[in-house]
Amino acid sequence: MPVFYGVEVGSALMLGTAQYPSPATLAGAFRSSGAGVATVSLRREAGGGQDFWALVEGLGTRVLPNTAGCHSVKEAVTTAHMAREVFGTRWIKLEVIGHADTLQPDVVALLEAARILSEDGFDVFPYCTEDLTVCGRLVDAGCRVLMPWGAPIGSGLGLNNPYGLRSLRAHFPEVPLVVDAGIGLPSHAAQAMEMGFDAVLLNTAVAKAGDPVAMARAFALAIEAGRAACLADPMPARDMAAPSTPVIGKAFLS
Amino acid sequence: MLAHRCEGETAEEPVERLGAAAAAWWERHAGGVQRNGTLVLTLARDRAELDRFARRSRGHRVVDAEGIASLEPDLAGRAGSGLFFAEEAHLSPRVALETLRLRLADRGVRLHREAPAARPEWTVDARGLAARDCLPDLRGVRGEMLVLRCADLALSRPVRLLHPRIPLYIVPRGNGVFMLGATMVESDRRGKVTVRSVLELLSAAYALHPAFGEAEILETGADARPAFPDNLPRLRRRGRTLFANGLYRHGFLLAPALAGMLADHLERGIRPEFMDQDIDGEVTA
Numbered sequence: 001m002p003v004f005y006g007v008e009v010g011s012a013l014m015l016g017t018a019q020y021p022s023p024a025t026l027a028g029a030f031r032s033s034g035a036g037v038a039t040v041s042l043r044r045e046a047g048g049g050q051d052f053w054a055l056v057e058g059l060g061t062r063v064l065p066n067t068a069g070c071h072s073v074k075e076a077v078t079t080a081h082m083a084r085e086v087f088g089t090r091w092i093k094l095e096v097i098g099h100a101d102t103l104q105p106d107v108v109a110l111l112e113a114a115r116i117l118s119e120d121g122f123d124v125f126p127y128c129t130e131d132l133t134v135c136g137r138l139v140d141a142g143c144r145v146l147m148p149w150g151a152p153i154g155s156g157l158g159l160n161n162p163y164g165l166r167s168l169r170a171h172f173p174e175v176p177l178v179v180d181a182g183i184g185l186p187s188h189a190a191q192a193m194e195m196g197f198d199a200v201l202l203n204t205a206v207a208k209a210g211d212p213v214a215m216a217r218a219f220a221l222a223i224e225a226g227r228a229a230c231l232a233d234p235m236p237a238r239d240m241a242a243p244s245t246p247v248i249g250k251a252f253l254s
Numbered sequence: 255m256l257a258h259r260c261e262g263e264t265a266e267e268p269v270e271r272l273g274a275a276a277a278a279w280w281e282r283h284a285g286g287v288q289r290n291g292t293l294v295l296t297l298a299r300d301r302a303e304l305d306r307f308a309r310r311s312r313g314h315r316v317v318d319a320e321g322i323a324s325l326e327p328d329l330a331g332r333a334g335s336g337l338f339f340a341e342e343a344h345l346s347p348r349v350a351l352e353t354l355r356l357r358l359a360d361r362g363v364r365l366h367r368e369a370p371a372a373r374p375e376w377t378v379d380a381r382g383l384a385a386r387d388c389l390p391d392l393r394g395v396r397g398e399m400l401v402l403r404c405a406d407l408a409l410s411r412p413v414r415l416l417h418p419r420i421p422l423y424i425v426p427r428g429n430g431v432f433m434l435g436a437t438m439v440e441s442d443r444r445g446k447v448t449v450r451s452v453l454e455l456l457s458a459a460y461a462l463h464p465a466f467g468e469a470e471i472l473e474t475g476a477d478a479r480p481a482f483p484d485n486l487p488r489l490r491r492r493g494r495t496l497f498a499n500g501l502y503r504h505g506f507l508l509a510p511a512l513a514g515m516l517a518d519h520l521e522r523g524i525r526p527e528f529m530d531q532d533i534d535g536e537v538t539a
Contacts, residue, residue, distance in 0.1 A: 021264040023393075024484035048443030048478070051393035055483065154418060210310055 001036070002176055002198040004145050005091070005123040009062055011036035012193065013216075013223050014178065016203025018068075020212055023055045029206055029216035030059045037062050039093055039201065042083050043069035053086060064125060066093035071106070076113045080122055092117060093125040093147070093180075103153040103181075107134045111141055118142025127180050130164035132171055139175060146172065147180035147201065150192065154204045156184025159191055169196045186215075186222030193226025194234065255412050255425055256280065256343040256507055257292050259313040266486050268527065269504055270312075272511035277343035279510035283357065284350040287343050290411035293317075293325055294337040297461055303416040304337065314339045328407050332463060344412050344425055347506055376520060377495045383442065383480040385499055389490070392499060394442025394478030398451040399435035401427075402459075404469035415462050422458040431472065434459055436503070447474040479503055487512050489519065489526045496520070 001008050015035035020026040030038065038061045040053060056063060065083030070076040073096065080092040096113055098106025105127055111134070114124050118141055126138050130148040138146060148168060151157035159165055160182065169177060179192040180201040189200045200223055209215035258273030281287040294314070296304045308314065314337040323330035325338060355365065379385055386392045409426040425433045437451045452474065459466040481502040482488055489512065490497040498516055501508055515526035 022266070022481075022483060022485040027483070048394065048396065048441035051442060052440035055393070208306075 002178075004125070004176055007062070009036035009199075010034065011220065011223070012199040012227055013189075013220050014039060014064065014180075014199055014201035015206060015216065016040075016201070017056050018203055019207035023052070025212050026207075027055075027059060028213040030061055032213045033206075033216035033220040035061060035216070035220070036199070037064050037201075039064045039066050039203070040087075041066050041068040042086065043067065043075070043079055050086075057087070062091075063087050063089060064091050064093050065089065066127075067095045069097070070095060071097050073109045073113045073116070076109070077116055080113075080117050084122070090121060090123045091125065092122050093127060095127045105129060105149075107131065110134075111137050114138055114143055115141040125178070130161055130168050132168060135168060135172065139172070145176045145178065147178045149181040150179045150188065151182025153181040155182050156205055157182050158184055158188035162191070162195070165192070165197070166195055186218045189219055190222040190226035190229075193223050194229050196230050199223075255292070255423065256287070256345065257339070257412065257414075258507060259311055259339045259342055260292055260294065260414060261504065261507065263307055263311045265504070266484055268486060269508065273504065273507040274341075276507045276510050280345055280350055280506065284345070284353040286349055286353070287345045288411070289343040291325075292339040292342040292344075292412045292414060293322065293329075294339065294414045294416060295322070295329070295333040295462070296336075296416045298334065300417055301335075303418060304335065307416055308337055311337075311339075313341050326409055326411070326413070328409065328465075329413070329463065342412070345506070346427055350506070375494065378498060378516060379495055380498045382499065383478050385480070385497060388492070389488075389497060389499060391482055392480050393440075393483075394444075395481050395502065396437065396439040396441045396443055396476065396478050397435065397503065398437040398439075398447040398455070398474070398476040399433060400447070400452065400455055400471060401473035401475070402432045402434060402466065402469040403430050403472055404432060404466055405430045406465040406468065407432075407463055413462065415458055417458060420454045420458045422455060422462070424459060424462070432469075438503070442478045444478050445476060447476045451476075479505075487528050488531075489516055489529045490531045491519075491529070 001010060002012050011034050013033055013035045014037040016039045017026055018041060038056055038059050040056045040063060042065055065087050067076040067079040070079055076094060076096050083092055094113055096106045096109040097103050107128060110126055110128060114126050117124050124143050125145045125147055126143050127147050128134055128138060135146050148165060151160045176198040178199045178201050179197050183189050183200060183202040184205050192200050206212050206216045206219060256277045258270045262270035277287050277289060294307060317336050317338045319334050322333055322336050383394050412423055412425045415422045423435055427433055434455050479502050480499055482500040485502045487500040487508055496516060498512055515528060518524040519526050
């Protein structure tokens with residue numbers, strides 16, 4: 001199971017808590033999937049979200065507060081401090097949005113916020129792109145987890161750049177890597193796990209499914225399958241057919 | 255809006271079933287119900303949202319650009335396809351409540367703003383979010399809305415605009431007045447509307463029709479809806495007090511059903527569908 005900042009979590013599925021039809025459905029999705037981490041936003045709910053945050057804490061899952069909706073270093077740092085107060089955790093999923101339409105991270109502001117928060121004792125989970133240089137700088141800034149996107153948040157497009165994600169895995173073999181955002185189907189999550197990613201973080205694909213509780217379970221199974229496949233060392237793909245039974249001696253030319 | 259079919263897209267089953275009778279109830283007791291249905295639209299790039307909504311709701315038919323124009327001439331050319339929910343209705347909530355109050359007064363019901371001195375046989379506690387002192391699993395879900403006047407646009411029915419980030423509905427109130435709603439934020443803050451919410455609501459309305467760009471903003475409103483974890487209402491009995499609460503965003507849609515259950519329980523001892531705790535607060539369902 002993945003280990004983040006010295007803490008082993010119970011599942012490689014990390015599940016967001018937004019957009020569900022109701023908190024009861026949200027709780028059902030966590031029960032059916034056994035998700036190891038629950039992410040929760042603070043920005044928009046600030047000043048009145050205590051009831052919902054209490055519900056999230058009641059899920060019995062480790063909570064990873066996030067800075068969703070922040071567009072500047074200052075906003076993100078302030079929100080992180082608030083999260084530490086509210087949830088009593090050093091963990092913070094750091095999101096600094098740079099582009100309104102695609103919700104791409106502002107990697108320049110992200111780096112600065114990551115450095116400030118790491119120096120301040122936070123365990124930072126940065127939502128980033130798969131750019132090797134940016135990821136290297138985030139590690140230099142103190143991040144011990146990297147969370148590259150698969151595709152834009154909420155798009156459900158899956159892994160847009162498998163080459164880039166593979167390359168990231170190869171360059172940072174010791175850093176826990178989580179594909180965060182863009183996952184639409186369990187097969188996308190399985191693909192990330194087959195590539196050797198440590199975990200997958202998703203929200204919309206479960207919350208906006210017709211049956212979120214059943215979909216959460218489907219994701220848990222896919223992630224387990226993907227992880228098992230990765231550990232089992234998959235065969236290489238090849239262009240030429242290779243029969244699994246010998247054909248010599250069979251009347252294959254007749 | 256009395257939109258049991260559209261709400262059925264995400265709400266639990268009782269909302270659609272029990273909400274179906276709301277329009278007839280309000281018409282009978284308050285009048286002013288307009289049964290013109292609901293039109294559901296998307297902007298071109300969110301077309302997939304319309305397909306999803308169609309799959310998860312019932313009681314609609316698909317309308318093309320021509321169909322949209324014949325239902326709402328002022329929306330001609332604004333969308334290529336939509337869904338029409340013919341069974342749904344809308345009313346003016348404030349007018350309906352005032353009419354209800356006057357009719358109750360005609361029947362001898364007296365309204366007081368303070369608790370009566372004599373202890374009543376039964377107390378029905380319907381204080382909404384204020385009843386959290388007795389109902390610890392009640393939470394607030396913030397909603398924000400705007401009232402606009404737009405002389406250049408006429409609509410006959412509520413229009414819902416599906417959008418992955420900013421779902422919106424526009425309800426015509428007559429005389430060029432429209433209600434725009436409503437945000438859903440997991441917060442019990444009751445303060446004024448936020449800039450972000452106003453920006454989102456107005457930009458969605460403007461995208462639906464540019465005529466909203468010239469509309470006057472008559473009113474902004476924000477409050478917190480009382481809701482239980484499954485967003486369904488509850489009737490709970492403690493001694494001689496009955497709590498009726500948790501109507502969430504379905505106040506006008508489910509209040510008739512909830513009030514009916516309450517009356518049946520008081521008068522005939524029938525156990526209400528929405529009762530999950532008994533006299534001592536023990537969980538029974």
